[in-house]
Amino acid sequence: MNKPIRTMSIFCMALFLALLLNATYLQYLQAGELNSRDDNKRVRDAEFSRERGAILVDGKSVAVSKPVKDRFEYLRTYPQGKRYAHLTGYYSYTYGRNAVELTQNEILSGSDPRLFVNRVVDLFGNSQPAGGDVSLTINPKAQKAAYDGLHALGEHVTGAVVALDPGTGAIQAMVSTPSYNPNVLASHNFSKVQKAWERLTSDPDQPMLNRAIQEIYPPGSTFKLVTAAAALSSGQYEPDSTVPGGTSLDLPQTTTDLVNENGSDCGGNRITLTQALEVSCNVSFGYLGMQLGADTLREQAQKFGFGEKYLDDLNGQVASQFPEDPDEPQTAFSAIGQFDVAATPLQMALVTAGIANGGTVMKPYLVDEVRSPDLETLEKASPEALTTNAVSSSVARDLTQMMVEVVDNGTGTTAQIPGMKVAGKTGTAQSAPERPPYAWFVSFAPADDPQVAVAVLVEDAGVERDAISGSGLAAPIAKRVMQAVINR
Amino acid sequence: MSQHSSAVTGPGSGPTSGFVHRRRRGAELFLLLLALAVGIGAYAAVGLGVKGTVPADIVGYGGWLAVLALGCHVVVRFLAPYADPVLLPVVTALNGLGLAVIHRIDLANLEESSDANTFARDQLVWMTVGVLLFVAVLAVLRDHRRLQAFTYTSGLAALVLLILPLLPVLGTEINGARIWINVGPFSFQPGEVAKVCLVIFFAGYLVLHRDALALAGRRFAGIDFPRGRDLGPVLAMWLVSLGVLVFQRDLGSSLLFFGLFLVMLFVATERPGWLVVGAGLFVAGSYVGYLIFGHVQSRVDSWLHPFPADAGSYQIVQGMFGMAWGGLVGRGLGLGDPTLIPFSYSDFIVAAIGEELGLTGVMAVLVMYGLIVERGLRTALVCRDGFGKLMATGLAVTFALQVFVVVGGVTKLIPLTGLTTPFLSYGGSSLVANWAIIALLLRISDQARRPLPELTDSAGPTDDDATQVVMRR
Numbered sequence: 006m007n008k009p010i011r012t013m014s015i016f017c018m019a020l021f022l023a024l025l026l027n028a029t030y031l032q033y034l035q036a037g038e039l040n041s042r043d044d045n046k047r048v049r050d051a052e053f054s055r056e057r058g059a060i061l062v063d064g065k066s067v068a069v070s071k072p073v074k075d076r077f078e079y080l081r082t083y084p085q086g087k088r089y090a091h092l093t094g095y096y097s098y099t100y101g102r103n104a105v106e107l108t109q110n111e112i113l114s115g116s117d118p119r120l121f122v123n124r125v126v127d128l129f130g131n132s133q134p135a136g137g138d139v140s141l142t143i144n145p146k147a148q149k150a151a152y153d154g155l156h157a158l159g160e161h162v163t164g165a166v167v168a169l170d171p172g173t174g175a176i177q178a179m180v181s182t183p184s185y186n187p188n189v190l191a192s193h194n195f196s197k198v199q200k201a202w203e204r205l206t207s208d209p210d211q212p213m214l215n216r217a218i219q220e221i222y223p224p225g226s227t228f229k230l231v232t233a234a235a236a237l238s239s240g241q242y243e244p245d246s247t248v249p250g251g252t253s254l255d256l257p258q259t260t261t262d263l264v265n266e267n268g269s270d271c272g273g274n275r276i277t278l279t280q281a282l283e284v285s286c287n288v289s290f291g292y293l294g295m296q297l298g299a300d301t302l303r304e305q306a307q308k309f310g311f312g313e314k315y316l317d318d319l320n321g322q323v324a325s326q327f328p329e330d331p332d333e334p335q336t337a338f339s340a341i342g343q344f345d346v347a348a349t350p351l352q353m354a355l356v357t358a359g360i361a362n363g364g365t366v367m368k369p370y371l372v373d374e375v376r377s378p379d380l381e382t383l384e385k386a387s388p389e390a391l392t393t394n395a396v397s398s399s400v401a402r403d404l405t406q407m408m409v410e411v412v413d414n415g416t417g418t419t420a421q422i423p424g425m426k427v428a429g430k431t432g433t434a435q436s437a438p439e440r441p442p443y444a445w446f447v448s449f450a451p452a453d454d455p456q457v458a459v460a461v462l463v464e465d466a467g468v469e470r471d472a473i474s475g476s477g478l479a480a481p482i483a484k485r486v487m488q489a490v491i492n493r
Numbered sequence: 494m495s496q497h498s499s500a501v502t503g504p505g506s507g508p509t510s511g512f513v514h515r516r517r518r519g520a521e522l523f524l525l526l527l528a529l530a531v532g533i534g535a536y537a538a539v540g541l542g543v544k545g546t547v548p549a550d551i552v553g554y555g556g557w558l559a560v561l562a563l564g565c566h567v568v569v570r571f572l573a574p575y576a577d578p579v580l581l582p583v584v585t586a587l588n589g590l591g592l593a594v595i596h597r598i599d600l601a602n603l604e605e606s607s608d609a610n611t612f613a614r615d616q617l618v619w620m621t622v623g624v625l626l627f628v629a630v631l632a633v634l635r636d637h638r639r640l641q642a643f644t645y646t647s648g649l650a651a652l653v654l655l656i657l658p659l660l661p662v663l664g665t666e667i668n669g670a671r672i673w674i675n676v677g678p679f680s681f682q683p684g685e686v687a688k689v690c691l692v693i694f695f696a697g698y699l700v701l702h703r704d705a706l707a708l709a710g711r712r713f714a715g716i717d718f719p720r721g722r723d724l725g726p727v728l729a730m731w732l733v734s735l736g737v738l739v740f741q742r743d744l745g746s747s748l749l750f751f752g753l754f755l756v757m758l759f760v761a762t763e764r765p766g767w768l769v770v771g772a773g774l775f776v777a778g779s780y781v782g783y784l785i786f787g788h789v790q791s792r793v794d795s796w797l798h799p800f801p802a803d804a805g806s807y808q809i810v811q812g813m814f815g816m817a818w819g820g821l822v823g824r825g826l827g828l829g830d831p832t833l834i835p836f837s838y839s840d841f842i843v844a845a846i847g848e849e850l851g852l853t854g855v856m857a858v859l860v861m862y863g864l865i866v867e868r869g870l871r872t873a874l875v876c877r878d879g880f881g882k883l884m885a886t887g888l889a890v891t892f893a894l895q896v897f898v899v900v901g902g903v904t905k906l907i908p909l910t911g912l913t914t915p916f917l918s919y920g921g922s923s924l925v926a927n928w929a930i931i932a933l934l935l936r937i938s939d940q941a942r943r944p945l946p947e948l949t950d951s952a953g954p955t956d957d958d959a960t961q962v963v964m965r966r
Contacts, residue, residue: 006882007874009760013886014870017893021863024897025856027906032816032852039817044802044810047818047830 043101053098054078058113058136058378060093060105062143068093068106070136073193081191087184088152091215092141092319092371095187099198104215105139105371107320112137112375112383119383137383140374142175144168146489147457151180154482155463163464164479165216165350168486171358171455173388174367177490178459179351185212218322221347222462225434226285226475227445228342230356230404233282235305236293237400242278244403250276254288256334263291263337266433282407283415285431287341294340295333302340303327308395309356309366315391316351318371325352342434354460357447359392360408361428361455364401366392409452417446420480422488426452429483431475441470446479450487457490459483514875514942517578518570524582525562532558532589535826539597542827542849543604557617558589561624572631573939577868580938583861584916584931588620588924590858591917593826594838594845601832612838612919619921623928630932637937641880644697651690654683655733659740671741682922684737684746685913688753689926689933692887695754699761700879707762730754731774735782742788745902745910749894751775756890757883760873796908808835812903816847816855823851839918840911843903858917859900866893872938881937888930 031039040048054077060068067089070079081096083089094104102110111117115136123135151166158164161183168178189201205213214220236242250271254263264287265271271286281289294302306327307313316322325348331339338344351369359366368391375384396404408428411417417429432445444466449458461479468478533555540548548554562585569576595613602609634640640647658664663674673680699706734751737743755771782789795806802810811834818829831837831845838845847855869889876882895912902909913923 006760006763006879006886009763010870010873010882010886013756013760013890014867017866017870017890018863020893020897021859021866023906024859024900024904027901027904028816028847028852028855028859031813031904032820032847032855035813036817036820039814042800042814044800045814045818046833047814050830 049098050077052114052116055115056135057081057096058115058138058376060109060113061138061140062089062148063145065145067141068096068187075193077193080193083187083191086186086188088148088180089143090184090187091181091217092143092179093187095190097190097198097202098193099195100190100202103213104319105141108318109139109372109375112139115378117383120377123377123379135378137378138376138380139372140376141371142170142177142373142386143179143371144177144490147178147486148180150485150489151178151461151482152182152184154461154485155180155182158463158466158478159468161210162466163210163216164466165462165464166459166482166486167217167351167354168457168459168490169354169358169367169369171361171449171458172367174358174369174391175373175386175388176369176371177457178486179215179217179371181214181216183208183210183212215319215321216462216464217350218316218319219349221323221325221349221352222443222464223344223346223434223436224342224348224353225432225443225445226287226342227353227356227430227432227447227460228346228348229282229285229290229340229432230360230408230430230447231306231309232290232293232297232302232340233278233407234309234360234396234400234404235297235301236278237403238305238396239297239301241296242293244279244407245277247275247277248281248289249292250274250281250286251288254291254337256291256337258332259334261334263287263334263341279407279410282430283410285411285416290341291337294337297340299328299331299336299339302336305395306346308392309359310352310391311348313391315368316371322351323349325349342432350460350462353445353447353462354458355391357430357449357460358455358458359395360401360404361449361458362401363398364394364396365390366395405452408448412448416474416476417448417480419476420446420448420484420487422450422484422491425450425491427484427487428452428455429480431480433474441465441468442473444473444475444478446475446483448480448483448487450491457487459486461486513944514575516574518566518574521569521578521581522566524579525566525585528582528586528589529555529559529562531586532593535590535593536596538826539593539600540827542825543597543600544827554617557621558585558592561621565624565627568628568631569935572635573935575942575944576935576939577872577942579864579868580931580934583864583868584928587858587861587916590846591842591914591919592616592620594831594842594849594917595919597827597849598831598838598845600827601830605832615921616919616924619924620928622921623925626925627928627932630929631936634933634936637881637884637933637940638878640693640884641697641700644694644701647690647697648694651687651694652733654687654690655737655741657683672743672746679921682920684741684743685920685922685926688746688749688891689888689930691750691753692757692884692891695757696880696883696887699757699883703761703879706758706767707764728774731771731778735778739786742786743911744789744792744908745895745898745912748898748910749891749912751778752894753887753891756894757887760886761879761883792908792910796905799905808841809903809905809909811835812837812841812844812847813905815844816904819848819851819854821852823847823849823854825849839913839920840899841903842914842917842919843900846917847904859896862892862896862915865889866896868938869934872934872941876937876941881940885934885937885941888934891930 056079057070059066067085068083071082073080083093094106096102096106113136147168155162155164165181185205190198192198251274252270256263271284311325311327314322314324328339328345335344339346368389370386373386376382405428409426412420412427412429416431420427420429427448427450429448434443444463447460449455461483463478537547537551565581595616599611599613657674658671664671665673665675667673672682672684734747737747758767791805799806799810815834826849829848831848834841834844866889869885873882873885876885898910899912899914901907913920915927
């Protein structure tokens with residue numbers, strides 16, 4: 006029987022060899038892939054107990070890892086939690102990461118390939134690997150002005166503010182209210198974290214939603230800038246071309262007429278385009294929309310960034326939209342930012358910034374600089390254009406002049422800044438009969454040398470219906486944000 | 494053997510060859526001290542890793558391990574002086590390592606909640622019971638060939654043991670498999686003991702019927718195939734294995750029993766044809782099992798597509814994460830997160846070892862198992878009687894198959910089936926049964942390596958002494 010016993014011993018050896026080879030594959034060759042999986046809790050634990058890099062605004066931390074005496078060793082802390090919540094995001098053991106904590110995770114956690122040398126040095130120095138810092142483009146004064154401005158309207162106000170540097174696309178302020186406290190989610194007391202998470206996610210006001218980029222709203226009259234841009238670009242209209250005014254526009258194929266806000270008159274049956282923008286005349290722009298056609302309007306909107314997701318530094322951006330195939334009356338409503346036109350506040354800020362920048366729309370960005378733990382710069386943001394010729398520079402100049410008239414003499418007087426020309430446009434968008442209209446204001450300043458473009462949306466401030474207007478609610482906030490940037 | 498050589502050679506030279514095994518008890522003692530260093534060192538390392546200090550009870554714990562191991566050594570010295578010197582140290586090292594890892598997982602569970610179940614203390618008690626059984630087997634069974642008289646008793650016992658968990662009051666279903674029985678406060682896995690009984694039964698049966706099974710048959714495609722009527726026992730065993738699969742939902746044992754039988758049949762008859770027939774039956778059984786049984790399908794599915802982890806593949810995915818996290822040298826005892834792996838103290842203990850001791854630790858464990866199998870098969874080779882050869886082969890192959898099935902399952906080489914990892918996993922039945930298996934292997938190897946009685950001294954230079962060797966039966 007010895008021969009088959011020898012055969013069996015070879016067979017058993019083969020079994021063990023297979024086990025040894027497979028263990029080698031699993032623990033050596035496949036280990037890297039397994040260790041980089043998101044659902045691997047060990048990796049998360051290790052990352053969670055590492056000294057994570059800081060998120061900086063103007064040299065000050067808005068997110069920082071502080072040493073604590075528990076099993077994770079570091080606690081993620083947000084010194085100005087609510088004010089920056091939608092930018093920093095949260096870093097939670099149970100619920101993962103969000104916003105910059107998510108998009109810049111590789112740098113912050115120290116796993117970025119550019120930090121490889123640091124990791125090797127840490128390994129030999131026997132110190133824990135640390136993450137690199139991320140510096141944001143935010144102007145803290147503008148951020149404060151935007152946050153305080155929205156909060157001044159009331160405790161439960163919902164809305165958003167976005168401010169951009171028109172020349173670069175750098176985001177100077179981005180606020181969404183209501184906000185939340187990311188410190189609660191970063192806590193190491195997991196049952197409290199869970200309760201907070203459940204409370205935040207079930208809150209009807211959706212405090213974790215970044216209304217500046219993650220929700221689209223009818224832009225109302227602020228969209229008339231796009232319609233005006235299309236009209237001027239078509240070559241058929243000048244700022245002083247006359248267009249129909251009056252109180253109502255007869256729409257084809259339907260018995261309803263397009264009327265002005267509160268049924269008012271635009272100041273004559275024939276008015277100039279400048280006048281029409283100044284008083285935000287629905288009749289004139291509805292007429293222009295039907296004259297230009299939906300395709301022209303859509304193309305113009307797309308040149309400003311509609312239909313695109315262009316913000317890389319924050320997650321969850323939704324694209325703004327212009328309706329696919331509207332009929333004539335729907336086109337008229339679309340031209341005044343109603344019907345199915347919907348935009349994020351960031352998108353409306355981008356339209357404004359594009360006009361301010363002579364027609365070139367700069368791609369917005371939030372991360373200014375990325376640094377190694379030794380404060381060595383790894384990457385510095387370089388501004389790039391999203392669209393080089395959204396409008397020609399002469400059309401941009403005309404539009405700027407028309408927007409200055411809006412603030413000087415029209416609906417936007419509440420945004421005036423003494424000693425400086427401000428260009429702006431109000432908007433009051435109806436959504437559904439049962440809910441209050443949205444108050445919008447977009448502007449940039451100084452009009453002759455733009456340094457800041459702002460979009461303000463007040464979704465619901467809990468005020469009387471007839472007290473809601475872009476000029477009343479939104480424009481004062483825009484004004485304070487612009488002042489914060491300019492008087493630095 | 495030749496009459497001539499047995500007549501003229503002096504003491505210490507065997508009749509079949511000039512080579513005589515030495516006792517090597519000193520080597521065993523030395524290896525045993527190394528094994529104790531592994532077990533006690535691992536226990537100390539767990540304390541250092543988890544709490545930063547060597548555990549306060551290291552002297553008591555280490556002393557108890559040493560008493561058990563050295564006690565075994567003394568018993569072997571007296572009762573089986575020629576037994577293989579490597580098996581006992583390897584088993585001691587594995588058991589000590591298992592205890593340390595189970596203790597480490599206990600500590601992690603206690604950290605999470607102070608009233609968590611702990612297993613290491615029980616396991617130490619079971620190890621003590623196992624060692625006592627080990628001593629009892631060596632003391633009572635002075636010659637393994639006596640077991641041949643219990644061939645059919647063993648077969649019957651195995652059947653009863655396999656049926657016990659299916660009985661209404663006695664049997665309990667734990668985690669989907671009905672392989673446990675409750676005896677008073679204890680639960681017990683009869684399958685572990687049935688394994689030993691089956692080896693004895695197969696060895697006894699095959700040694701009697703090997704000629705009929707080996708010689709009759711017809712040749713087809715260069716391989717000798719057995720006669721139809723000789724297929725009876727193979728088919729019976731195949732049905733028993735399928736029964737285990739169907740009624741107990743125990744994929745691992747089913748695989749183990751059938752594989753064990755096939756190997757022993759092949760060794761007894763020296764005919765590869767049986768392997769071909771058996772492999773065919775295995776493939777057919779597996780395929781039909783896959784088609785019919787949901788639990789087989791879900792095991793195969795979690796093997797082929799473990800990601801994303803769902804209810805079926807969560808455990809294997811966590812095990813893989815743990816082993817990957819351990820990498821080449823491991824996180825260090827006490828410094829990983831083995832509690833993330835469900836059942837890391839029992840079926841998945843290899844994953845816990847992979848996490849904290851790394852690929853190095855896993856390879857060391859596998860090589861130790863390989864050593865047990867190799868020493869077992871070596872015992873079978875040098876054994877002088879057919880029954881002993883078959884039994885040693887069966888016991889060694891049981892080890893090899895069991896380790897392959899469970900470690901292969903944990904490391905995703907093959908679909909996961911529930912079996913304990915011998916000597917490492919928590920579990921009284923398995924530990925006690927495996928100590929008994931080692932005692933049987935030592936008994937056989939003692940017989941095999943022992944020099945033949947010096948016939949010239951007892952009977953004088955006569956002509957018919959060669960037949961006296963046979964009389965020992």
